[in-house]
Structure formats: structure tokens, C-alpha cells
Amino acid sequence: LADTGRFEEAAAHYRGALQINPDYMPARINLGTALLNLGKPDEAIAHYMEALRLEPGNVYTCYNLGNALRELGELDAAAGYYRQAITAKPDFAGAHHNLGVAFYQQGHYAQAVEAYRQALALAPEFAEGHVNLAITLLLCGEFAEGWAEYEWRLRMPGMAHSAPPPRWNGEPLAGKSIWVKAEQGFGDALQFIRYLPKIQATGGRVIFACRPELMRLLRSYPGIDQLAESGEAAPADYQTTLLSLPGIFRTDAASIPAAVPYIEADPALAAQWRARLGGDGQFKIGFVWASNVHNRRIRYRSCELQWFSPLFQFPNTLFVSLQKDAGASRRLAEWPSAGNLLDLGGELTDFADTAAVVANLDLVITVDTAVAHLAGAMGKPTWCLLSFVPDWRWFLAREDSPWYPSMRLFRQPQAGDWAPVFAQVAPALKRLLSSLKF
Incomplete structure (x- = not known):
């Protein structure tokens, strides 16, 4: 059942087995893993800990316990259990790899690369290991090896290409x-x-x-x-x-094609949205506070609406929500403001609409979402708010983006902490508004 993704049913069977024999190790471990796949890491940890009591140092229990702790953000503890698994089984490629993931999530990138390389030395065809190595190398600006390793993503589930036609490797196409x-x-x-x-x-x-x-x-x-x-x-x-x-195209730091705008809104559509926006004489700021709900990194890329609240108090501003998820309108309707909030998220049918709205804005402030890329591609002044471990394309320790000349990056100094980010954004916006004449 677990092999087919039916984790609820599998968990019920494992619980039945444990009622018969509470010390049955395979059922204890498998129940923990089913619970972890159901998004219940706390419950999974309880079963893994019981399994360790029954068999201290069991390599797979240590490994799975590390996975559950990592899911909860307990990265030091997770790394400790991965190390225990590696000590018990030095050729355990998965434990080396997941130790690398824990290092990566802590911002220890050199150690992550070392762990990934060790995993790949043990399992050279491990596609996920190659991809995570690529992501870390690209984040650190190691382009040549990073791009080569990134091609392993095509061997991941759902990415395979059927043939023909043949894959293109950069040769002149000459009309083809x-x-x-x-x-x-x-x-x-x-x-x-x-x-x-x-x-x-x-x-x-x-x-x-x-x-x-x-x-x-x-x-x-x-x-x-x-x-x-x-x-x-x-x-x-x-x-x-x-x-x-x-x-x-052998892109490196010096050859990123960064000319903007390379995306433009349809002029007629932009004119329609200009009338919808109104707010003449106001500084118009589009904002997005949460990533797509289907993005597996949503908890890292998203912040709470409350962090934007101090920004809403600035005079002569119109804040335009471009947030499209189902609950956004309800949250905005409940939010106190100075009457300068306009919720357009529910009216945007596609990215042509979003681009037409962005064309009428003065600034976009957003977490790491598609709106950041759209605004950057349009050459719109954009402030992108990044998590402590950013996506690889934003690189490290810089306030600008070589991909988008009109973009400024605001970075979390530690995982999960948005307060310092908005402590930079608020005075930056105040300075910008103070420089303008209304």
C-alpha cells in the first residue's frame, strides 16, 4: 500500500501489526515513514524513537529520524542522526545525500557540496544527488559544473523526454x-x-x-x-x-543576458487596467506575500500579510494586491488599512492581465514568486524578499540581481525571520517616497 502512495491505509495496517506485537520493528519503522509521508513528522518521530529504544543505532531508523527532524526544521539534530547512520553504514549514499540537504538548509554550502560528492561517489547514477549538487554550485556561482550537473534533472521522474526529435546541443540550426x-x-x-x-x-x-x-x-x-x-x-x-x-550557451556571471525589458504588456490591456486602478497622484505599489500553494518551498518563500502592514501606513500610496490564492481576498478584506488597499488578485485571469497591471505600477514588492520574475523582466522597479537559503538564481550576499537590473534583493539573515527584512524595506520605502513630489 505504501509503495502505491496509499499511506493512510498502510498506516492502519502497521498499527494493527503493532497491536499484536508492539516490538515489531519493521512495522514501527514503516508506520513512522507512512506518517512522515502524510505530513505528520511529530508522530513519525515518536515511532522512530520507540524503534531506537528497541534497537539502538539501527541505521535505517537513524536515517528516517533524520528525515523527520529535517522536516520540522531541526537541522542540527537531523544532521546528528544522519551521521549516526553513516557511522553504522559508511556506504549509505542516501544518508550522505540527506546530510548534504541538511547542511544546505543551514547555509553550510561547502559542507553540502562535500556530502553530495560523497553520495555520488557511492551512487554515481543518483539523479537527485546530481541535481542538488548543481543547485548548490549554481547558488555559489560555480556555473560550468553547475549547468552540467543540472542536466541530471532530466532523469528525474516526470522529466524524461521521448525521442525523436533529437536533443539540441547548441549547433547552428540553419532554418531548422x-x-x-x-x-x-x-x-x-x-x-x-x-x-x-x-x-x-x-x-x-x-x-x-x-x-x-x-x-x-x-x-x-x-x-x-x-x-x-x-x-x-x-x-x-x-x-x-x-x-x-x-x-x-555557456552562461557565466559575465554573460547573463540581462537586457530589460524583454517582456511588455499589451498596450490596450494596460490601458484597461489603468482605468481600473485609478489612484491618480498616488504611488502605486504591487505586492505579493505568499508563493504558489503548490510550490514545495512555499513555507520558505512566503511570509504573513501582517509584515506588510506598516508599509500600508505611508501616505500618498496605493497598495495593489497581486496575490491570487483563494484565501487572499478574505484576508485582505479583514485587514485594517487607511483605505489604500486594492485587491486585484481575483480579477487576474492570466499573466497577460498581471503584466498589464504591473505596467501601471511604480514599484513591486514581492516574495520569491513568478510576479518577481515578471516585474523584473518588464524592467519595473522590484524589491524581492528572499528567505535565508534563497533559490539558486539569486546567488549569495548581494543586493542586486544580474538577471534583472531593476531589482533589489532583501535577504533574511536567519531562517524564518522576516522581521529584519521588513526593517530594511520600511525605511527604504520611506526614503523613496520622500524623494518624490506628490
Whole structure:
């Protein structure tokens, strides 16, 4: 049952086995793992601890206990149990890898790389290990090896490509067509379509496959000759995936294509939203406080609406919510303000609408979401609020982004702590507003 993802049913069977024999180790460990997969790490830990009481030092119990503790953010404790597993079984590639993940989440990047390399020495075909090594290398600005390792993502579940056509490796296309598949999130598509004109420059005809929410925005994008919806099989001479392009073009810190704007709103649509916005004479600020609910990193990329509250008090401002999740309108309706909040999230049907609103704003303040990439790609002044361990594309210890010249980065100094971030944002906004004449 657990192997097919039916964890609730599996947990019930494991509990039944433990009623018969409370000391049955496999059931105890497997129940913990089922609970962990059900998002109940606290309960999982209780069963793993009982398993360790029954068999101290059991390698797989230590490993699974490390996983549960890491899920709770108890990273030092998690690392300690991974080390115990490695001591008991030095060739346990999974324990080396997950120790690397714990190091990464603590911001110990050199140690993470070392642990990932050890895991890969033991399991050279471990795709997830290669991808996590890539992400860490790219975060640290190690582009050449990072891009090469990042290609292992194509061996991850759901990423495999069927053949034909053959994959493109950067050779001149000389009139041939290429099917480029968007991958991962909306932000990834918006960030990396900047490479499509570079394909055209090799003589290629670009067929770009993306999700429907992007199609109206990108239908006039100059780097695209034909749009297709994700999942469609468009006839082409070659194929590639969007995030393979930086590696194919050998991108490094000096060669990031950073000319903006490379995305523009439809002028007629922007005019319609200008009328909807109103607020003439006010400084218009778009904001987003939470990542997509389906993003597995949502808890790191999101903050509470309350952190924006002090910003709402600035005079001569109109704060425009671009937050699209179902509960956003309810939370905003309950929020006290000076009458300068406008909730547009529920009215935005796709990214063409969002771009048309952004075109009418003076500033966007957002956590790490697709809106940050959209605003940056449009050349709009954008303040992006980053977690302690940021996504690799934001690199480390810098306030600017080489991808987006109009963007400023505000970083958490420690995990989960948004207070210092907004302690920087508020005076920065005050200085900006003070420099303007209303």
C-alpha cells in the first residue's frame, strides 16, 4: 500500500501489526515513514524513537529520524542522526545525500557540496544527488559544473523526454525548427525565455510549449515563432528544455543576458487596467506575500500579510494586491488599512492581465514568486524578499540581481525571520517616497 502512495491505509495496517506485537520493528519503522509521508513528522518521530529504544543505532531508523527532524526544521539534530547512520553504514549514499540537504538548509554550502560528492561517489547514477549538487554550485556561482550537473534533472521522474526529435546541443540550426519545452514553475519560464532569441540567432525556428496561463502574454514575444500548449507534441527537427539553455550557451556571471525589458504588456490591456486602478497622484505599489500553494518551498518563500502592514501606513500610496490564492481576498478584506488597499488578485485571469497591471505600477514588492520574475523582466522597479537559503538564481550576499537590473534583493539573515527584512524595506520605502513630489 505504501509503495502505491496509499499511506493512510498502510498506516492502519502497521498499527494493527503493532497491536499484536508492539516490538515489531519493521512495522514501527514503516508506520513512522507512512506518517512522515502524510505530513505528520511529530508522530513519525515518536515511532522512530520507540524503534531506537528497541534497537539502538539501527541505521535505517537513524536515517528516517533524520528525515523527520529535517522536516520540522531541526537541522542540527537531523544532521546528528544522519551521521549516526553513516557511522553504522559508511556506504549509505542516501544518508550522505540527506546530510548534504541538511547542511544546505543551514547555509553550510561547502559542507553540502562535500556530502553530495560523497553520495555520488557511492551512487554515481543518483539523479537527485546530481541535481542538488548543481543547485548548490549554481547558488555559489560555480556555473560550468553547475549547468552540467543540472542536466541530471532530466532523469528525474516526470522529466524524461521521448525521442525523436533529437536533443539540441547548441549547433547552428540553419532554418531548422526546435521545440522548446517550458519546465518547472511560471517564474522559470518568465526568467529563461530570454534565451529564445539566442536560438533564433543560430537560424532556428522556435516552437515554445508552455502552460495556458502564459500563452496570451507570450503570443507576440519576438523570440517565439510558434506557441504550443504544454503536453502537445509539435513536429520539429530538434527539442530541448528551457532550463538547459543557460548551459548550452555557456552562461557565466559575465554573460547573463540581462537586457530589460524583454517582456511588455499589451498596450490596450494596460490601458484597461489603468482605468481600473485609478489612484491618480498616488504611488502605486504591487505586492505579493505568499508563493504558489503548490510550490514545495512555499513555507520558505512566503511570509504573513501582517509584515506588510506598516508599509500600508505611508501616505500618498496605493497598495495593489497581486496575490491570487483563494484565501487572499478574505484576508485582505479583514485587514485594517487607511483605505489604500486594492485587491486585484481575483480579477487576474492570466499573466497577460498581471503584466498589464504591473505596467501601471511604480514599484513591486514581492516574495520569491513568478510576479518577481515578471516585474523584473518588464524592467519595473522590484524589491524581492528572499528567505535565508534563497533559490539558486539569486546567488549569495548581494543586493542586486544580474538577471534583472531593476531589482533589489532583501535577504533574511536567519531562517524564518522576516522581521529584519521588513526593517530594511520600511525605511527604504520611506526614503523613496520622500524623494518624490506628490
